[in-house]
């Protein structure tokens with residue numbers, strides 16, 4: 001069913017979409033190729049209406065234990081016997097099934113997260129593209145021969161860890177699951193994946209859609225809360241590697257838990273990313289880039305360009321155009337194609353973002369637009385916040401230093417290249433940074449001087465599966481995507497073979 005056919009009012013459309021979702025799947029956890037229920041459950045809510053969509057199981061340490069055992073069985077009995085070509089073919093078969101369900105998955109993603117349906121569709125396509133990249137990459141790996149001595153034939157093998165634990169956040173659920181599953185499976189591991197309790201639907205559904213094409217027990221999705229279910233995964237002694245995407249605070253605890261059993265970690269954490277606008281910038285391009293960077297996904301995106309650092313000669317023009325752009329976003333029902341900004345994904349996130357708006361005002365920043373909730377009756381029950389812009393911001397303010405994870409932009413000024421870089425790097429985070437300039441000298445120097453894992457020049461995005469993604473400093477350890485992620489899911493073995501003289 002098309003979302004636009006689901007009813008004339010927001011309430012009617014969402015009531016129908018929620019009913020439709022319960023017919024698509026039970027959304028129970030997916031373990032060993034079947035749905036599994038538990039005694040306790042948690043609900044996932046529609047952020048537009050705050051009504052429950054479905055309840056999903058709450059896995060505890062016993063049910064996680066059973067799941068890890070299933071994943072090891074699948075690894076020992078089947079997945080470890082496959083060749084890269086076998087895994088590539090099975091991943092492509094799964095991709096075919098997912099491709100047949102693009103509209104369904106997009107609708108589920110929009111319903112669960114509040115993302116505009118067009119953005120949700122883009123992320124489902126991004127997830128499929130990521131899986132395609134790793135299905136292809138699986139077959140391109142080669143080993144290394146080490147020519148150290150003529151009498152010892154020495155070479156390396158890259159081998160999977162076995163069972164890996166993967167934990168994803170609520171802000172781009174299916175895409176994040178593909179970032180984790182693609183390289184882990186291509187490298188030959190089986191997975192126990194825990195999606196966020198807030199948005200588990202598409203992750204469970206994509207696992208369910210692997211039935212019959214990926215062997216049972218290779219992909220396992222355990223649902224539940226972070227502390228109970230996530231903790232049971234990261235602390236489990238038979239989980240040989242942990243990959244986590246989420247907040248910096250939780251990431252620290254994950255690293256400590258994984259250290260208890262020496263599991264290596266990949267951590268994709270929070271950010272407070274600056275965009276530097278130099279005096280020669282083409283503002284037609286750059287205003288759009290900075291606005292997409294903070295307002296895409298209602299600002300609930302780890303690499304959000306939440307700090308605009310603008311040269312003082314052009315700050316007035318930039319600010320005027322940026323505020324106009326912020327006010328042009330159309331807040332509304334995410335199920336309608338014309339909506340460009342949906343609600344925040346949960347009540348908790350709404351409370352966090354609105355509390356930061358109070359903090360910004362009390363810190364003395366100048367509220368230039370937004371700061372409230374839209375007054376349209378149709379969406380009054382949802383977790384909407386207006387695109388918000390603060391001027392006169394000081395780098396010491398909390399709104400300039402802490403990750404808000406909402407549609408809140410701060411504008412600061414600089415008057416030299418050195419000051420711009422110093423301000424940009426004056427944060428504990430280092431995920432992304434943007435540069436607006438027409439000068440190749442400025443662009444490449446800034447790309448080298450900025451402490452961040454991702455640099456965008458005159459644009460926001462794209463995120464390509466081919467390029468590594470991750471942060472410096474408190475924004476993480478290791479990389480998702482690219483060949484680097486495949487390496488993270490493998491360990492190296494050196495083999496020495498004695499070569500005696502041919503005895504003929």
Ligand code: NAD
Nearest residue numbers: 168169170195196226230231246247250268269270271302
């Ligand atoms: P979060 O840290 O609260 O939760 C992330 C995941 O960890 C969820 O599945 C959660 O249930 C689980 N979790 C929570 N506590 C846990 C524990 N003690 N043990 C094990 N698992 C636990 O993050 P969130 O609120 O879901 O997501 C938003 C955060 O994620 C932001 O900080 C954002 O910047 C970050 N993020 C980073 C990237 C990146 O690639 N760097 C991408 C997306 C989101």
